[in-house]
Every structure is written in structure tokens, then in C-alpha cells.
Amino acid sequence: xxxxxxxxxIVALVAFFMPNKLVKEFSLAFSGSFFLLSLYVLFKYDPxxxxxxxxxxxxxxxxxxxxxxxGLDSIGVMMFxxxxxxxxxxxxxxxxxxxxxxxxxxxxxxxxxxxxxxxxLNAILFYFFWELALLPIYYIVYKWGNGKELNKTFVRFFxxxxxxxxxxxxxxxxxxxxTKSGSFExxxxxxxxxTGKTQILYTIFLLIGFGVKIPIFPLHSWQPSTYRKAPAxxxxxxxxxxxxxxxxxxxxxxxxxxxxxxxxxxxxVIILAIIxxxxxxxxxxxxxxxxLIAAFSSLSHVGxxxxxxxxxxxxxxxxxxFQMLVHGINIVGILYIFDIIxxxxxTRYLSDLGxxxxxxxxxxxxxxxxxxxxxxxxxxxxxxxxxxLLLMSVFLYNPILGIxxxxxxxxxxxxxxxxxxxxxxxxxxxxxxxxxxxSAFDLTALGFIALLVLVLGIYxxxxxxxxxxxxxxxxxxxELKNN
Amino acid sequence: MLVILILFITGLCTMFASLHPNKALPKYLGxxxxxxxxxxxxxxxxxxxxxxxxxxxxxxxxxxxxIALFLILILFIxxxxxxxxxxxxxxxxxxxxxxxxxxxLLGQQNLLILFLGIEIMSxxxxxxxxxxxxxxxxxxxxxxxxxxxxxxxAFLLFGIALVYGTTGSFVMNEIIHIQNINGVQLPAYFHxxxxxxxxxxxxxxxxxxxxxxxxxxxxxxxxxxxTFMTTLVKLGSSVTMYYILVGYFRHQFDNYFKxxxxxxxxxxxxxxxxxLAQNNVKRMLAYSSISHIGFVLTGIILGIALxxxxxxxxxxxxxxLSSLIVFSILDYIENGNAxxxxxxNGLSKHQPLLAVAFAIGILSMAGIPFTGGFIAKYRVLTGIxxxxxxxxxxxxxxxxxxxxxxxxxxxxxxxxxxxxxxxAIKNIYLVxxxxxxxxxxxxxxxLPELLLQGIHKYFLA
Numbered sequence: 001x002x003x004x005x006x007x008x009x010i011v012a013l014v015a016f017f018m019p020n021k022l023v024k025e026f027s028l029a030f031s032g033s034f035f036l037l038s039l040y041v042l043f044k045y046d047p048x049x050x051x052x053x054x055x056x057x058x059x060x061x062x063x064x065x066x067x068x069x070x071g072l073d074s075i076g077v078m079m080f081x082x083x084x085x086x087x088x089x090x091x092x093x094x095x096x097x098x099x100x101x102x103x104x105x106x107x108x109x110x111x112x113x114x115x116x117x118x119x120x121l122n123a124i125l126f127y128f129f130w131e132l133a134l135l136p137i138y139y140i141v142y143k144w145g146n147g148k149e150l151n152k153t154f155v156r157f158f159x160x161x162x163x164x165x166x167x168x169x170x171x172x173x174x175x176x177x178x179t180k181s182g183s184f185e186x187x188x189x190x191x192x193x194x195t196g197k198t199q200i201l202y203t204i205f206l207l208i209g210f211g212v213k214i215p216i217f218p219l220h221s222w223q224p225s226t227y228r229k230a231p232a233x234x235x236x237x238x239x240x241x242x243x244x245x246x247x248x249x250x251x252x253x254x255x256x257x258x259x260x261x262x263x264x265x266x267x268x269v270i271i272l273a274i275i276x277x278x279x280x281x282x283x284x285x286x287x288x289x290x291x292l293i294a295a296f297s298s299l300s301h302v303g304x305x306x307x308x309x310x311x312x313x314x315x316x317x318x319x320x321x322f323q324m325l326v327h328g329i330n331i332v333g334i335l336y337i338f339d340i341i342x343x344x345x346x347t348r349y350l351s352d353l354g355x356x357x358x359x360x361x362x363x364x365x366x367x368x369x370x371x372x373x374x375x376x377x378x379x380x381x382x383x384x385x386x387x388x389l390l391l392m393s394v395f396l397y398n399p400i401l402g403i404x405x406x407x408x409x410x411x412x413x414x415x416x417x418x419x420x421x422x423x424x425x426x427x428x429x430x431x432x433x434x435x436x437x438x439s440a441f442d443l444t445a446l447g448f449i450a451l452l453v454l455v456l457g458i459y460x461x462x463x464x465x466x467x468x469x470x471x472x473x474x475x476x477x478x479e480l481k482n483n
Numbered sequence: 484m485l486v487i488l489i490l491f492i493t494g495l496c497t498m499f500a501s502l503h504p505n506k507a508l509p510k511y512l513g514x515x516x517x518x519x520x521x522x523x524x525x526x527x528x529x530x531x532x533x534x535x536x537x538x539x540x541x542x543x544x545x546x547x548x549x550i551a552l553f554l555i556l557i558l559f560i561x562x563x564x565x566x567x568x569x570x571x572x573x574x575x576x577x578x579x580x581x582x583x584x585x586x587x588l589l590g591q592q593n594l595l596i597l598f599l600g601i602e603i604m605s606x607x608x609x610x611x612x613x614x615x616x617x618x619x620x621x622x623x624x625x626x627x628x629x630x631x632x633x634x635x636x637a638f639l640l641f642g643i644a645l646v647y648g649t650t651g652s653f654v655m656n657e658i659i660h661i662q663n664i665n666g667v668q669l670p671a672y673f674h675x676x677x678x679x680x681x682x683x684x685x686x687x688x689x690x691x692x693x694x695x696x697x698x699x700x701x702x703x704x705x706x707x708x709x710t711f712m713t714t715l716v717k718l719g720s721s722v723t724m725y726y727i728l729v730g731y732f733r734h735q736f737d738n739y740f741k742x743x744x745x746x747x748x749x750x751x752x753x754x755x756x757x758x759l760a761q762n763n764v765k766r767m768l769a770y771s772s773i774s775h776i777g778f779v780l781t782g783i784i785l786g787i788a789l790x791x792x793x794x795x796x797x798x799x800x801x802x803x804l805s806s807l808i809v810f811s812i813l814d815y816i817e818n819g820n821a822x823x824x825x826x827x828n829g830l831s832k833h834q835p836l837l838a839v840a841f842a843i844g845i846l847s848m849a850g851i852p853f854t855g856g857f858i859a860k861y862r863v864l865t866g867i868x869x870x871x872x873x874x875x876x877x878x879x880x881x882x883x884x885x886x887x888x889x890x891x892x893x894x895x896x897x898x899x900x901x902x903x904x905x906x907a908i909k910n911i912y913l914v915x916x917x918x919x920x921x922x923x924x925x926x927x928x929x930l931p932e933l934l935l936q937g938i939h940k941y942f943l944a
Contacts, residue, residue: 062932064858124861128852135851142898151894158890163883169861170879177868 002056004037005070005115008087012108018101024094027104031084031091034111038084045077047469057121065176065184066124070116074470075321078463079118079248082328086240087111089332090233092445093339103144103233106136110237117245123172123184123253130168130245134161137242140234147229153222160222164212168249171205174198175257190256190477199257203265206254213246214302216269217276227295232339235291239298240332244324247302250309251320251470256477258312269310270397274405277303281411285418290338290348293419294331297374300408301327307405308390311397314475319389321467326373326382326456333370333449340446341423344436350419355428359435364424366446371420373453375413382456385464484538485529486548487583489520494579501572509575510559516579517556524548536654537593543792544590547722550800551589554714554807555582557920561811561913562707574614577607578711585719591726594643594653594680601639601687604719605632608712612704620821624703631686631696639683645676655726674735678742680727687720690780691750694773701769706817709765710810713772714803721776721799725783725792736788740870743784748874750777751881758888764813764822767888768806771848774881775802778863781878785866793935794862801847801855801927808844808920812837815913816906827892828901838896840917847924849889850882855927 011030015023060068072080090107109132116129142154176182179192194202211219227235258266280300287293305323308316340363341356342348357364369381376383387409395402456463493516497509523529524545533539540548555578562571584604591597609632613625647653649672650661662669682693689697701709728739754774761767779802782795813822815837816830831838847856860882868875927934 059932061858061929064861064931131852131857135846139897142894154894155887155890159887162886166879166883170875173861173865173868173875177865 002070004034004041005119006112008034008108008112008115012105012112015101015108016105018104020101023101023104024099027107028091028095030108031088031111035084035088038081041072042077042081042466045074045466047074047465061124061128064124065122065182066128067122067185069121069125069185070119071121072119073473074466074468075248075251075324076118076470078321078325078466079244080115082244082325083111083114083118083241086236086328086332089240089336089445089449090236092441093233093236093336095441096343096439099144099233103140106139107233107237110136114241114245118248121186123175123186123189125184126249126253127165127169127172130249131165133242133245134165137234137237140237141226141230144231144234145229146231150229153225153229157222157226160212160219164209164219166209167205168209171202171209174202174205186252186256194257200262200265202257203254203262206250207265207269210246210249210254213249214243214306215246215276215299216306217272217279217299217303220276220299223299224292224295227298228289228291232291232335232342235294236332236335239294239335240328243298243302244328247305247309247320247324250306251317251474255309255312255474258478266310266312270307270394270401273303273306273310274394274401275303276300277307277405277408278411281408281415284415285411288350290341290350290419290423291335293350293415294335294338297334297412297415298327298331300412301331301374304387304390304394304405304408307394307401311393312475312478313393313396314471315389315396316393317471317474318464318467319386319391319393321471322460322463323383323386323390325463326386329449329452329456330370330374330383333446333453334374336442336446336449337367337370340438340442344438345431345434347431350422352431353423353429354426355424355432356435357424358428359432360438362443363438363446366443366450367424368420369450369453370446371416373450373457375409375416377409377413380454380457382453382460384457385460484532484534485523486520486552487586488529488532489516489523490579490583490586493517493520494576494583497579498573498576501576506572509572510562513575513579514556514559517552517559521549521552521556524552533590535592536656537596538587538590539592540590543722543725543796546796547589547718548586550803551582551585551715551718554718554803555579555711557807557811557916558707558710558714561814561916574611574707577611577614581605581607581611581711582715585715588719588723591723592655594646594655594658597680597723597727598636598639598643600719600723601683602636604716605636605687608632608708608716611708611711612700614708615705618703620703621705622703624700627696627703628700635683635686635693638679638686642676642679642681642683645672645679649673649676677727681724684720684724684727685746688717688724688776688780689769689773690746690776691753691773692746694750694753697773698766698769701772702763702765702821706765706810706814706822710807710814713768713806713810717772717776717779718799718803721779721783721795724780725786725795728783729787740784743780744871744874747777747781747784748877750774750780751877755881755884758885761888762824764824764827764892767892768809768813771885771888772802772806774885775848777881778802778860778878781867781874782859782863785863785870788870789866794866797855797927797931797935798859798863801859801924804920804924804927805844805847805854805856808840808917808924809848811913812841812844812917815908815910824891824895825901827895828899830896830906832900833906834914836914836918840914840921841896842893843921843924845889845892847928849886853925853928855924855931858928858931 018026055071058068060066113129113133117133120126120129176184178198181188181192215223277300280296284293284296305320308320338348372378373381373383376387391406394405497512500508500512581604584600587600591600609625609629612628613622615621649670650658652658686693750773754770758767758770779795779798782798786792786794816822816826847854850856850860864878867878
């Protein structure tokens with residue numbers, strides 16, 4: 001079964017050398033079958049067997065402390081499924097466009113790297129995959145991005161992410177040298193503990209490194225312009241799955257090593273995260289560009305997830321795991337909708353839109369379901385359980401912060417319903433008047449997302465059962481170390 | 484020693500062969516000579532010709548000699564240009580003579596041989612740097628290199644004289660032995676002499692602040708010669724530095740570490756920051772090489788402190804490999820004498836395989852995972868952290884800054900449009916060799932143990 005992890009690399013190499021005509025069908029078929037395969041892995045997950053049936057340990061990179069130690073634990077297996085889902089939808093979105101083979105090769109290379117990030121149980125291996133995941137996205141953003149000053153945006157994106165990953169490397173070297181173990185295996189690392197100044201440095205380095213990717217509030221300035229200028233598929237990759245790399249990194253490489261939990265850093269991070277949550281929502285209220293709204297909405301949601309991680313509670317971890325998955329699904333849906341609007345009307349500015357619902361009622365209905373799922377205010381949609389658990393964990397940590405964080409639900413409803421009202425309701429605008437009919441292909445794909453919104457909203461227990469294992473592990477570890 | 488003799492005779496033969504009207508003859512003669520040298524090295528012929536007090540084939544010498552011979556072989560194979568104003572036939576023999584000097588340095592056991600090696604390596608290089616006679620920049624490079632090189636040689640000789648004066652010996656082992664005798668207090672001249680020798684080699688390695696010649700010389704020289712300088716000359720001078728430091732350093736580690744620490748830190752930063760401002764690719768890579776040689780020097784010091792030679796051997800190997808790729812492709816792109824960033828535009832459209840090989844070389848220089856450069860840099864950085872935290876931070880910072888200019892070249896290649904007419908020229912040898920070399924870099928990056936163990940097994944048996 002370990003072959004699942006290496007398959008995307010083989011497909012990527014094939015895609016790089018395929019003729020441009022065939023590559024689209026080839027990629028869609030393979031990404032679809034990977035998605036089905038990952039659903040199988042998800043359903044087969046056995047809570048009694050912690051690292052699942054995909055586990056492998058072999059020597060690798062001798063002389064650097066690296067090893068080929070991979071395994072999908074409970075949260076990892078969810079992220080694995082999400083990766084395959086997002087890659088599948090990237091291929092679906094690219095169906096109507098003309099991309100060359102190098103795009104598809106990059107996408108599959110990225111899939112390989114992302115799965116590696118979620119499966120690595122060795123810090124150096126993790127860093128390898130982390131860097132590998134960045135290279136294709138640089139290529140996609142720069143090659144197929146558009147807009148003024150793309151170069152400037154790209155350089156800013158590159159500097160932020162590259163410096164961030166060097167911080168991660170520095171933190172790992174720090175850990176291995178200071179604990180005198182020289183080991184980068186997570187199982188070995190969990191036995192050792194850092195103390196005093198070194199622990200503060202380790203925590204801060206990782207917070208910066210992962211915080212750039214998430215992004216945590218003061219490190220977010222690369223995000224809006226990159227989301228805006230990247231091609232729609234690039235934005236989906238960035239917000240749908242790459243941001244989860246940062247959150248997952250915090251869960252796996254930072255939380256287990258918080259011995260005395262560093263109360264000051266915990267407090268600072270939660271406050272920053274909640275500032276980001278509220279700030280993102282408020283900015284999103286005033287934006288005109290749909291992609292920017294998606295960017296700031298992403299910032300807002302992710303802030304709450306970060307706060308949930310640092311509350312160090314069982315409910316918090318449950319909420320984090322659930323919301324990571326759900327945010328991935330919903331943001332893909334939202335960006336897909338925005339992409340369809342842009343393709344059909346030629347604009348993605350809110351001021352140019354209006355009255356889409358009269359042109360395409362089914363499309364509008366599906367949009368409404370996905371938007372309500374993202375708002376997270378209504379039970380029976382998938383956003384609700386995760387958001388509820390996260391808010392509860394923050395509230396348990398500090399009621400005032402909990403109340404502040406809760407305001408995002410109202411703000412979220414405001415900005416997303418504003419989008420719906422401006423774009424879909426009201427009079428038909430000039431741009432919308434020659435609205436191209438949404439194809440059955442797109443509607444089916446959107447319909448599947450809407451279905452997921454409802455299914456996960458009605459029966460979240462399926463996912464929560466899987467993630468309970470990982471959350472319990474983290475909670476136990478923290479309690480053990482604190483007592 | 485037999486290898487050096489064979490190369491020297493080959494050099495003489497190619498020199499006379501260049502009188503022959505067939506301009507390709509020297510090249511094939513040179514390749515033949517190098518292959519014979521490789522075979523003798525493999526069969527371990529002529530071991531009796533070594534003089535223990537002068538020149539010895541250590542395992543390290545063997546490894547490095549093989550690498551040096553492969554490098555020069557690739558350089559020879561790739562040469563296909565026959566320009567009117569540039570007589571290439573003399574270049575082959577000069578390169579072979581210079582290689583003799585490099586190999587002499589790789590096994591030197593004696594300060595006299597050190598001096599001889601440095602001179603034999605450098606004098607052909609002065610001529611080579613100025614070999615594009617019609618270009619003012621090339622002549623300037625040759626003159627500058629010659630004057631500053633002569634200056635460094637003076638330092639070297641002065642240092643050797645002082646060491647000889649205080650110890651009465653030229654032989655490395657004896658010099659080390661004298662220090663080890665209890666109760667012997669060597670005069671201060673001895674240390675001064677040693678520092679002079681170190682400075683002269685630092686100059687040849689082009690470590691800041693002894694680097695001022697390198698951007699001009701790299702830029703002005705023909706690209707083949709620049710490739711020769713970044714690969715073989717770096718190899719020879721770095722190994723010499725290792726020999727000079729290894730015996731001596733162990734006793735005076737703290738003192739000499741204090742002397743070399745600022746030099747290394749300045750090299751890291753200078754190489755990274757000044758490279759950012761360059762528009763000329765060869766100058767940019769000259770600055771990048773300053774930064775890399777800083778890492779090599781650190782690797783040497785760490786290798787001595789931690790008793791692990793593979794640190795710097797691995798770094799040197801990956802660096803020479805990636806710079807061989809990058810400079811060979813620059814040689815292909817070269818338009819006139821200087822290669823500016825604009826000349827790289829749109830390479831990926833016309834020569835996708837070359838573009839990918841170039842990218843792998845550059846990524847290896849930048850230290851991105853999955854390339855040999857990452858493993859090398861990572862190992863050195865982990866070592867630095869154990870010795871000095873601040874130096875570790877500076878090293879990391881310099882690689883972050885340097886990534887900025889590496890990225891610039893990649894942007895040009897992949898995202899800019901341009902139709903350079905010389906991109907249309909097909910060069911199958913170049914493509915094949917570059918692809919093989921870039922795969923080697925990837926193998927070094929993913930399975931480093933394979934190569935290291937292989938080398939150990941083959942050479943230490």
C-alpha cells in the first residue's frame with residue numbers, strides 16, 4: 001500500500017513527457033482514481049492501529065539524520081484524503097482551460113510532495129517534502145499568473161516562503177543538536193525535551209516558519225496579492241491544501257514538544273490568531289475583487305484554527321482536524337464558483353456583477369449551499385461542527401477571547417452573504433447579461449461539493465471518530481509533560 | 484606521480500599537435516592522454532615513482548585526482564568551438580599543464596612542492612585568462628590575475644622561508660613533529676610564516692577579503708577558463724588548505740579558528756549580498772563562489788575538528804559538479820564575451836533539457852532539498868551550529884539572501900520570452916552530459932550514502 005505515496009511522482013514524470021493533447025484526460029483520470037483510492041484509505045482507517053496500514057521505515061539520507069520513515073496517522077490520513085480531493089478539483093477546474101503538460105506535471109509533483117509532508121515521521125524528510133512542495137507552486141504562480149507587477153508579487157511570495165522554510169530547518173537543527181540525540185525521528189524527538197531559551201527559540205522559529213504558510217496575522221502580507229494574481233488553480237492549491245501544511249506542521253512538530261506549554265507564547269499566538277480572524281473578516285467586507293474576498297476569508301478562518309491549536313484542549317484539536325478538512329473542501333468550492341463566474345462573465349469584480357440567479361438557478365442554489373457551509377452558522381452544514389468546537393476551545397481558554405472570536409461568525413455571514421446578494425440577486429448587470437450557461441460538467445462537480453457540505457454537516461461523527469485518535473494522543477502528551 | 488608525468492607528456496604532445504592544420508587533433512590527443520591517466524590510476528601503476536617526503540598518493544589524493552581528471556575530461560569533450568580570433572589549440576595544452584599543478588597540490592607533502600604546485604597551476608592560468616586576445620576585458624583579467632597572483636606567491640615564499648628558518652625543514656610531517664616535541668617553544672616567526680602561507684592559499688581559493696581579483700577574472704576570461712577556475716582550481720587549492728591546516732591546526736585550534744572565523748563570516752555575507760547587485764551572470768556566480776568557498780573552508784575546519792573529511796569533500800564535489808553544469812551551459816549561451824541576465828531569457832522554450840539541467844545546478848547551489856547541495860550545506864551547517872551559533876545564523880542568512888539571485892536566473896530561463904539565435908544550435912554532447920551530471924546531483928541529494936560509501940570502498944581498499 002505504500003505505493004500510493006509514490007504513484008503521484010510516477011504520474012508527474014509521465015505527464016511531463018506527454019503530448020499536450022492527451023495530458024488533460026490523462027491527468028483527470030489519474031487524479032480521480034487517486035481520490036477514490038484515498039477515500040478507500042480513509043474508510044479503512046483503523047483507530048486501533050495508530051499509523052494505519054501505510055507505514056514504512058527504511059534508512060535514507062544516511063549522514064544527515066534523515067530516514068524514510070512514513071506513516072499516516074489519524075489527522076494525516078484526513079489530510080491525505082483532502083490532498084487528493086484538492087488535486088482532483090484542480091484538474092477539474094483546468095478542464096475548460098488550455099494548460100500545457102508542465103502544469104499537470106507540476107500539479108502531480110505537488111501532490112507527491114504534499115502527501116510526503118503529511119506522512120513524514122522524520123523531520124529531515126518532512127523538510128525535504130516541504131521544500132519540494134514549494135517549487136511547483138512557484139512555477140505555477142509565475143508561469144500562469146496574471147495582473148500587474150506579477151514579478152514583485154512573486155518575489156515577495158518567494159522571499160516569505162523561502163525564509164520561512166529556512167527557519168524550520170534552523171529549528172530542527174537546533175532541536176537535534178541541543179538534545180544531543182542527533183535524531184530527527186518523531187518517536188525519538190518526543191522522548192527528549194528542550195528547556196529554557198532553546199525551547200523558546202525552537203517555538204518561535206517554527207511559529208515563523210509555519211506561520212508564513214498559514215498565514216498567522218502579522219506574516220500574511222504576501223497572501224492577498226499572491227492569491228489575486230495566481231491562476232485560479234494556483235489559488236486553490238495555495239488555500240485549499242498548502243495552508244494546511246503549516247497547520248499540520250504546528251500540530252506535528254510543535255505541539256508535542258511544548259513541555260511547560262510556554263504560557264506567554266501561547267497567549268500571544270492566540271491573541272494574534274484572533275486578531276487575524278477578525279481583521280480578515282473586516283477587510284473581506286470591503287473588498288470588490290472576489291479572489292481577494294476568498295483570500296481574506298481564508299485568513300479569517302485559518303486564524304480561528306490556529307487559536308484552536310494553541311488552546312491545547314481535546315475539543316480544540318478535534319475542531320482543528322475537522323475544520324482543516326472542511327475548510328479545504330469549502331474554499332475549493334468557493335474558488336471554483338468564483339472561477340466559473342469569471343469564466344462566464346469575464347469579470348470577477350463584485351461591482352460588475354448582479355442577478356446571476358435569474359440566469360442560472362441551479363448554479364445559484366449550489367452556490368448558496370456552499371456559502372452557507374462556509375459561514376458555519378447553520379447546523380446541518382459542514383462548517384458548523386468544527387467552528388463550534390474551535391470556539392468552545394477558545395472560550396474554555398479565555399471567555400473574552402472566545403466572545404471576540406465568535407464575532408467572526410457574524411462577520412463571515414455578512415461578507416459572504418454580501419457576495420451572494422450582489423452577484424446573484426438584484427438586477428441583471430451588463431456583464432451578466434451575456435452569461436454563458438454553466439456546463440453540466442461544472443454543475444456535477446459543484447454538486448458533489450454541495451453534497452459533501454450536507455453529508456459532513458449531518459454526520460460529522462465519521463470524521464470526528466477518525467481524528468479523535470490523534471487529538472487524544474496530543475492531549476495525553478501535553479498532560480503527561482505538564483504534570 | 485605517473486599520472487602527472489602522463490598529463491605533462493600529453494600536454495607537450497598537444498602543444499606540438501596544435502601546429503597541425505587539423506584543429507581538432509589536440510583535443511582528441513588530450514582526451515586520449517586523460518583516459519590513459521585514469522587507467523593508470525585505476526590499475527595503481529607507478530606507485531614506486533612517488534617520493535614519500537615530496538608527493539604521496541593518499542586516499543584523499545586518489546579521490547580528488549579521479550574527480551579532477553573527470554572534470555578536465557568533460558571540459559575537453561565539451562569544447563567544440565573554433566573561432567577565428569581565438570586559437571583554441573593552445574588552450575588544451577595549457578589546461579593540461581595547469582591540471583598537473585593541481586594534481587601535484589593534491590598529494591603534496593612538502594612546502595617546496597606546495598610552491599611548485601601553486602605556480603604550475605597558476606602560470607598557465609594567467610595565459611589562459613588573457614587568451615581572448617581581441618577582448619580588452621580578457622587581457623585585463625589576465626594582467627590582474629598575474630599581478631595579484633605574483634603578489635600572493637611572494638606571500639607564500641616569504642611564509643615558507645619563515646617556517647623553514649624556524650624549523651629547519653620543508654617536510655610537513657617533520658614540521659608537525661617538531662611542534663609535538665614537549666618543551667619546544669617555537670618563535671613567533673613560525674606562526675607568522677604559517678599565517679602568510681594560509682593567506683596565500685586563501686587568495687588562490689578567492690575567500691573574502693582576498694577575493695578582489697575573482698569577479699573581474701571570472702568575467703573577463705573565456706567561459707571555458709572560468710569553468711576551469713571554479714572547478715579544478717578550487718579543488719586543488721581547497722585540498723591544499725586542508726593539508727596545511729590539518730597537521731597544524733589540531734594544536735592551535737582556538738587561535739586559528741579565531742583568525743579564520745571572521746574571514747568565513749565575511750565570505751558568507753559578501754558573496755551573498757554583492758551577488759544580488761550583479762547583472763552579469765559570470766560576476767554573479769563569482770560572488771556565489773566566494774560564499775561557497777566560505778562553506779568549503781568551514782567544512783575543512785569542521786572536518787579537522789570532528790575528524791570527518793567527508794564534510795568538505797562532499798561539499799566540494801557537489802559544488803564543482805553544479806558549477807560545471809552551470810558554467811558549461813553559460814558557455815553555450817555566451818554571446819560575445821559577457822553573459823548578462825538578458826541572455827538567459829527563454830532558454831526553456833528552445834532547450835528544455837538544458838534549462839532543467841541548469842535549474843538543477845542552480846538549485847543545488849542554492850541548497851534546495853533533493854539536490855546534493857542541500858545535503859552538503861546541511862551537514863556543514865549542523866557542524867557549525869555545534870561550534871558557534873552566530874556563525875550558523877550568518878551561514879543560514881547568506882543562503883537565504885543568495886537564493887534571491889539564484890532565483891533571478893531561473894526566472895529568466897523559465898518565464899521570459901526571447902528568441903536568441905544561438906539557442907537554435909543543437910549540441911547533443913552538451914545535452915547528454917548535462918543531463919547525466921544533473922542526475923548525478925539528484926542522486927547525491929537523495930542517496931548520499933551510496934556515493935560516499937562507494938568512494939570509501941573503492942579507494943580505501
